[in-house]
Amino acid sequence: MSEKVNITGLTAEELKAFVGSLGEPPYRARQIIAGARGRRLGSFAAMTDLSREFRTKLIQHAVVTTLVLESRYLSSDGTRRYLFKTHDKLPVETVFIPDERRDTICFSSQSGCPLQCTFCLTAQLGLLRNLTAGEIVEQVIFALNDAYGEAVKTPRGTNLVGMGAGEPFLNFDALIKAIRIMAEPNGLHIVPNRVTISTAGVVPRIRELATIPDRPHLAVSLAAPTDELRNELMPINKKWPLKELLSACKDFEKSLKPKERFTFEYVMLAGVNDSDKQANQLARLLNSHTLRAKVNLIPHNPAEPLPYHPSSPERVETFRQILESKGILAFVRRPRGRDILAACGQLAARGTPEESRLVLISA
Numbered sequence: 001m002s003e004k005v006n007i008t009g010l011t012a013e014e015l016k017a018f019v020g021s022l023g024e025p026p027y028r029a030r031q032i033i034a035g036a037r038g039r040r041l042g043s044f045a046a047m048t049d050l051s052r053e054f055r056t057k058l059i060q061h062a063v064v065t066t067l068v069l070e071s072r073y074l075s076s077d078g079t080r081r082y083l084f085k086t087h088d089k090l091p092v093e094t095v096f097i098p099d100e101r102r103d104t105i106c107f108s109s110q111s112g113c114p115l116q117c118t119f120c121l122t123a124q125l126g127l128l129r130n131l132t133a134g135e136i137v138e139q140v141i142f143a144l145n146d147a148y149g150e151a152v153k154t155p156r157g158t159n160l161v162g163m164g165a166g167e168p169f170l171n172f173d174a175l176i177k178a179i180r181i182m183a184e185p186n187g188l189h190i191v192p193n194r195v196t197i198s199t200a201g202v203v204p205r206i207r208e209l210a211t212i213p214d215r216p217h218l219a220v221s222l223a224a225p226t227d228e229l230r231n232e233l234m235p236i237n238k239k240w241p242l243k244e245l246l247s248a249c250k251d252f253e254k255s256l257k258p259k260e261r262f263t264f265e266y267v268m269l270a271g272v273n274d275s276d277k278q279a280n281q282l283a284r285l286l287n288s289h290t291l292r293a294k295v296n297l298i299p300h301n302p303a304e305p306l307p308y309h310p311s312s313p314e315r316v317e318t319f320r321q322i323l324e325s326k327g328i329l330a331f332v333r334r335p336r337g338r339d340i341l342a343a344c345g346q347l348a349a350r351g352t353p354e355e356s357r358l359v360l361i362s363a
């Protein structure tokens, strides 16, 4: 890519300023949003309600997409994984998870990830770089277009989860900007109430998120009921240990709407964090803060060379029942897209067996 502006990363106000700099009136910004995000058109040429001269000007100075699809994988359960390359050739992965009532798109906030969670494959990439707001929004537009076609109205509601590669709260400004862009009523119109952001526990940003009026939902990855074990599994715990993390969650609770809860995610690693004792410890920990939260138990998604195995379904269920018996809402998350390395913690820019690959487009 040259120095052209990626308009997918511009808010409505920024777009107005940009069209102004090209000598055009502000309403042009609205037209571009309707075309590029409302109808999800991938090029200025397709925006035929704009004059030919203006389109030519736009093509000279701006782009609508920057990510290039490298591979696309289809799971036996209908989940799709996209592997893109950025203009500087870094990997970005996105997962589309269809369900009867709604679709969920899991986007990445960083290329790679700087956190060293021992159970997560993305950690092995290290941090390559933060993604821009435009690169975040592009992922969502691409997934919807792949599922339904450009300019086609989506038949179901779309939920977004910021649970792909990276730590969203270490790329906070771009993340919040992308969420604002995706909420535009004449654009994608995916409101923050449909968005959940997962953090490994960047405490100051949990507090900051609470102050944002129209904010997404929060999920916090726990993975362990004690500092000792969490230090080992999620080294970020050494910086923000459980006490500080849960105290930030307690503060965040004040920003919850009447029926809203926030979520704790707990990856279930066989023989590591899934005993009855640990279920009791977890219940005690959460109850000591009386948080309006629920716990999602995520059976570990294995991938070579991660040294873990998923807890058995019986173990997960027993763990869940112990939490429930202590008054904690707990659910078991069904893994999706494991066969194509699309499930939680499996994103590491890898290929999979040929038959699951739908297309290969060379960049």
Ligand code: SAH
Pocket: 119, 120, 121, 162, 163, 164, 165, 166, 167, 168, 198, 199, 200, 201, 219, 220, 221, 222, 223, 265, 266, 267, 298, 299, 300, 301, 302, 344, 345, 346
């Ligand atoms: N960095 C953020 C978001 C990305 S991870 C975070 O840590 O929350 C999204 C979720 O996947 C987290 O809850 C994480 O604990 C979980 N996860 C990571 N690796 C996993 C694996 N191999 N199996 C199951 N869940 C995993």
